[in-house]
Amino acid sequence: MTAHASEATPALQMADIRKVYRMGDNEVVALDHASLTVGADEIVALVGPSGSGKTTLCSIAGGILSATSGTVTVGTEEISGYGDKELTTFRQNQVGFVFQSVNLVPFLNARENLLVVDELGRREGKPARDRADRLLDELGLADRAKNLPSQLSGGQKQRVAIGRALMNEPRLVLFDEPTSALDTELGGQVMELIQSEMKARGTAAIVVTHDERITEYCDRTVRITDGVLAA
Amino acid sequence: MRLAIKELIRQPGRFVTAAIILTLIAILLMFLGGLLDGLIRSATGAVRAQQADAIVYSEDAQASFLRSRIEPDVRASIEAIDGVEEVGGLGVVQLGARVPGNGPRDLANVGVWGYELAPDGVPEPPGPGEAWADEVLKADGVEIGDELLVGPSRSPLVIVGWVEDTSFNGQGGLWADVDTWRAVLSENRPDAVLADGVFQSLVVRSSGGDAVAASINGAVDGVEALTIDDAIDAIPGVTEQQTTFNQILGVTVVIALVVIALFFALLTVERTALYGVLKAIGARSRTIFAGLVTQAVVLTLIAACIAGAAVVVLDLLIPPGAIPLYISASRIVTSTVLLLVAAVIGSAFSLRRVLRVDPASALGG
Numbered sequence: 001m002t003a004h005a006s007e008a009t010p011a012l013q014m015a016d017i018r019k020v021y022r023m024g025d026n027e028v029v030a031l032d033h034a035s036l037t038v039g040a041d042e043i044v045a046l047v048g049p050s051g052s053g054k055t056t057l058c059s060i061a062g063g064i065l066s067a068t069s070g071t072v073t074v075g076t077e078e079i080s081g082y083g084d085k086e087l088t089t090f091r092q093n094q095v096g097f098v099f100q101s102v103n104l105v106p107f108l109n110a111r112e113n114l115l116v117v118d119e120l121g122r123r124e125g126k127p128a129r130d131r132a133d134r135l136l137d138e139l140g141l142a143d144r145a146k147n148l149p150s151q152l153s154g155g156q157k158q159r160v161a162i163g164r165a166l167m168n169e170p171r172l173v174l175f176d177e178p179t180s181a182l183d184t185e186l187g188g189q190v191m192e193l194i195q196s197e198m199k200a201r202g203t204a205a206i207v208v209t210h211d212e213r214i215t216e217y218c219d220r221t222v223r224i225t226d227g228v229l230a231a
Numbered sequence: 232m233r234l235a236i237k238e239l240i241r242q243p244g245r246f247v248t249a250a251i252i253l254t255l256i257a258i259l260l261m262f263l264g265g266l267l268d269g270l271i272r273s274a275t276g277a278v279r280a281q282q283a284d285a286i287v288y289s290e291d292a293q294a295s296f297l298r299s300r301i302e303p304d305v306r307a308s309i310e311a312i313d314g315v316e317e318v319g320g321l322g323v324v325q326l327g328a329r330v331p332g333n334g335p336r337d338l339a340n341v342g343v344w345g346y347e348l349a350p351d352g353v354p355e356p357p358g359p360g361e362a363w364a365d366e367v368l369k370a371d372g373v374e375i376g377d378e379l380l381v382g383p384s385r386s387p388l389v390i391v392g393w394v395e396d397t398s399f400n401g402q403g404g405l406w407a408d409v410d411t412w413r414a415v416l417s418e419n420r421p422d423a424v425l426a427d428g429v430f431q432s433l434v435v436r437s438s439g440g441d442a443v444a445a446s447i448n449g450a451v452d453g454v455e456a457l458t459i460d461d462a463i464d465a466i467p468g469v470t471e472q473q474t475t476f477n478q479i480l481g482v483t484v485v486i487a488l489v490v491i492a493l494f495f496a497l498l499t500v501e502r503t504a505l506y507g508v509l510k511a512i513g514a515r516s517r518t519i520f521a522g523l524v525t526q527a528v529v530l531t532l533i534a535a536c537i538a539g540a541a542v543v544v545l546d547l548l549i550p551p552g553a554i555p556l557y558i559s560a561s562r563i564v565t566s567t568v569l570l571l572v573a574a575v576i577g578s579a580f581s582l583r584r585v586l587r588v589d590p591a592s593a594l595g596g
């Protein structure tokens with residue numbers, strides 16, 4: 001694990017990113033010359049209509065997809081040229097994801113869903129267990145630690161997913177519509193939680209959303225239409 | 232890996248069907264293997280028990296006791312060979328025996344042996360008219376002290392003790408001195424009478440070990456000397472049985488492999504979304520694949536353990552001698568190892584699918 005760079009280093013720098021999906025003869029330009037910088041502890045809201053390229057942008061920032069062209073730098077690590085193996089290691093250490101649909105491991109309880117990050121990645125053992133307990137506590141899930149996902153409410157599952165995204169102490173967390181499955185009140189609570197967790201850690205985040213109200217919890221809003229970013 | 236074990240423990244329902252099928256296949260594998268071992272044992276016991284370096288038949292006998300005949304002068308020339316320490320006559324006559332208390336048509340199949348050098352586990356020859364009986368004859372109701380009436384002439388033989396694993400061609404051995412055997416032979420098989428001093432075969436103990444077989448073949452005309460191992464293989468039907476059974480066992484292992492391959496291929500398809508998430512949060516394909524193989528191996532081990540216990544119980548339940556089933560630890564272990572190899576190869580068919588899972592699949596709506 002590389003030490004976090006100084007405060008001044010942005011968490012994410014995307015320069016001139018293009019992403020073209022090829023399906024047979026068809027080409028879909030999902031991102032077109034997108035450039036975006038996210039400060040070290042900045043929370044950026046990414047707003048745009050369906051199909052505008054929000055998920056694609058997050059995937060590229062988090063090393064799940066490779067861009068067709070352009071450069072991506074997370075902290076001091078330029079990942080644009082990475083192969084599958086390097087990207088896997090990068091994901092283990094540098095980024096956290098909260099997916100559009102809650103994707104917890106169904107046969108693991110809340111605590112184990114957090115620990116799976118450690119098991120698949122750094123294998124720290126005790127420090128990781130302590131961190132998981134602290135996160136569950138902060139997320140108000142201390143008394144739900146032994147519950148399976150099927151025994152948790154939608155908001156609780158979302159909070160477990162947030163905990164999982166923070167387990168590897170990432171530099172950047174990508175939230176893909178974290179509140180879309182929740183009602184307005186619960187969505188607000190989850191966003192408050194996201195905000196406080198990010199600020200407490202000095203971790204940067206991109207929060208994808210359709211909902212204008214969500215942007216209030218963010219430092220800045222970036223709009224995307226047909227793969228083109230506008231501040 | 233721990234993830235894979237946890238899934239097995241927490242969601243056993245997903246694996247029950249595969250475990251049951253694998254258990255049945257493992258039982259089949261071990262049971263058939265036990266039958267093969269039992270058949271081979273009951274076909275070869277008397278030869279295997281010989282504490283000797285070579286068995287000598289006449290050249291045209293094709294290793295058949297009944298067709299073989301060795302004259303005293305041949306014996307003398309074998310005894311004269313360098314390194315030969317002891318030579319003993321050995322012969323058999325296969326007959327039906329009336330057992331006291333059994334109906335007149337309920338005959339026990341026996342091989343009456345005349346021997347000079349005691350085989351492994353068989354005491355020195357008993358007195359005239361007496362015989363050591365193989366334990367498998369207990370299944371026919373034979374008891375110590377019984378007088379069996381052997382063959383059409385009802386030659387009496389009194390049972391004076393038990394020996395084990397001395398069957399031949401599936402017939403329980405009755406071990407008598409050579410004069411008693413010669414008498415039984417001439418009373419019941421007038422066509423096969425052997426004069427005093429003439430034997431069907433000779434067992435040879437030598438200071439030079441196995442090599443004595445070759446020396447005898449080189450020095451004496453008209454005989455075929457075989458090492459004990461070669462003599463076992465030469466018993467009519469033994470290699471044929473082994474080949475046939477091994478083919479059946481091979482097919483059974485292949486079926487286990489196909490079952491495992493199909494089951495884990497389906498499971499992998501079902502889990503594509505989960506694998507996508509795991510990859511997105513940093514799981515290597517290697518880790519996921521190792522988990523899959525672990526599950527296949529654990530499942531197979533469980534199936535093999537249940538099957539092993541089942542065939543042992545089956546072996547205890549089936550009365551001895553009813554069917555030639557011989558369950559041994561080595562048969563259970565080799566069956567288990569074969570199944571484990573099948574498990575690893577079978578689950579390996581899912582490797583490509585695991586590699587192809589795209590972490591991006593975790594992101595969809």
Ligand SMILES: Nc1ncnc2c1ncn2[C@@H]1O[C@H](COP(=O)(O)OP(=O)(O)OP(=O)(O)O)[C@@H](O)[C@H]1O
Binds near residue numbers: 022023030054056
């Ligand atoms: N794997 C893919 N293959 C081909 N085209 C794709 C693929 N993934 C996304 N696209 C296309 O790229 C464009 C951007 O998709 P993306 O998923 O980034 O949109 P989004 O903004 O996240 O939408 P939503 O709000 O509905 O989640 C869309 O036109 C989509 O159809």
Ligand SMILES: [Mg+2]
Binds near residue numbers: 055
């Ligand atoms: Mg999306």
